[in-house]
Amino acid sequence: MAVSKNVAEVQRRYDREALYNPADALDLVKTLAYAKFDESVDIVFKLGIDPRQADQIVRGTVSLPHGTGKSVKVVVFANDQAKEAEEAGADLVGGEELADQITSGAVPIDWDITIASPDMMPVVGKLGQVLGPRGLMPNPKSGTVTTDVGKTVGEFKAGRVEYRNDRYGNVHIPIGRVSFSAEQLLDNFATVADEIKRSRPASSKGIFMRRLTVSSTMGPGIKLDVSAVNDLLKERS
Numbered sequence: 001m002a003v004s005k006n007v008a009e010v011q012r013r014y015d016r017e018a019l020y021n022p023a024d025a026l027d028l029v030k031t032l033a034y035a036k037f038d039e040s041v042d043i044v045f046k047l048g049i050d051p052r053q054a055d056q057i058v059r060g061t062v063s064l065p066h067g068t069g070k071s072v073k074v075v076v077f078a079n080d081q082a083k084e085a086e087e088a089g090a091d092l093v094g095g096e097e098l099a100d101q102i103t104s105g106a107v108p109i110d111w112d113i114t115i116a117s118p119d120m121m122p123v124v125g126k127l128g129q130v131l132g133p134r135g136l137m138p139n140p141k142s143g144t145v146t147t148d149v150g151k152t153v154g155e156f157k158a159g160r161v162e163y164r165n166d167r168y169g170n171v172h173i174p175i176g177r178v179s180f181s182a183e184q185l186l187d188n189f190a191t192v193a194d195e196i197k198r199s200r201p202a203s204s205k206g207i208f209m210r211r212l213t214v215s216s217t218m219g220p221g222i223k224l225d226v227s228a229v230n231d232l233l234k235e236r237s
Contacts, residue, residue: 019225022193022232025214026185032219033178039216040070041178041185045171045196046211048204055203058171059164061143062195066184067159069177073111074153077120077138084150085115089157099123102130109134113156115144135164163196171196178216189214194233 014028026041033039049056076085076093085093091111092098101107103126114131116124116138124131124138131137138144142162146152165171173196175188193212200208212224 014220014222016220017223019223019228021225021228022189022214023182023186025222025224026189027182028222029214029216029219030178030182030185032222033216035216035218037217038069039178039218040068040174041176041180041214041216042172042174043189043192044213044215044221045173045193045209046213047165047169047171047196048206048208048210049165049169049201051165051167051169053203056201057165058196058199058201059139059141059162060195060199061160061162062173062192063155064159064161064175064188065191066176066180066188068161068174069180070174072113072156074113074115074156075111076149076153077114077116077124078149079117079119081117081149085153088150088153090115090153095120096123099127102127109136111136113144113162114138115146115149115152115156117149118145118147121145175214190232190236193229194236197233 013032020028029041047058049058051057073091074089076090077095077098078085078093079095082093098107102109109130114136121138128137143152144162161173163171163173173192175192176185197209209226209229212226212229213221214224215221
């Protein structure tokens with residue numbers, strides 16, 4: 001299969017089989033990005049879990065010290081806390097009428113995070129078939145069903161990200177943009193890696209973080225040395 005000139009040039013500038021330490025890998029990602037837009041930088045963790053087992057699901061949220069560089073659109077379902085959600089920067093706030101508008105298609109499903117107060121979950125639950133497949137259903141485990149709606153909205157707007165393993169045991173998390181400094185990306189990376197390490201299910205056996213790959217939106221995947229990642233986390237602990 002033929003590759004573009006840009007891709008061919010990028011492939012000549014790094015070793016696809018080498019394992020890089022985090023700092024070098026992030027420098028490479030910045031250097032190899034060639035798109036005309038500010039590409040996202042993403043990390044993928046291949047975890048030693050059985051995704052079919054409910055007690056081995058890895059999910060949660062983590063606040064990046066330097067944010068993601070992306071404008072996050074947040075929709076909130078709340079009654080008593082509607083005003084504080086709006087003041088915190090929520091893009092759309094409502095209750096049952098909002099649920100009806102989503103169901104009818106009057107409100108397009110084009111947001112990133114759904115947050116709900118606990119009393120609104122019976123209403124939001126009716127949207128399960130619509131929001132569930134898109135990964136937009138609020139969930140207590142990810143902190144998106146909360147009694148402190150305003151604070152939660154503010155945190156997601158500031159760079160808190162939600163993560164969950166896919167059916168293959170991979171976790172994909174954005175850690176910034178190629179325009180970020182190498183130090184900012186490394187800080188965000190270390191925060192995410194530490195969070196994932198702490199989220200290990202008790203029932204997971206053997207090596208937990210098996211493989212890590214970092215890439216920009218259009219760039220190649222750079223393989224990381226897991227032992228070097230663990231050393232970085234020890235240095236920062």
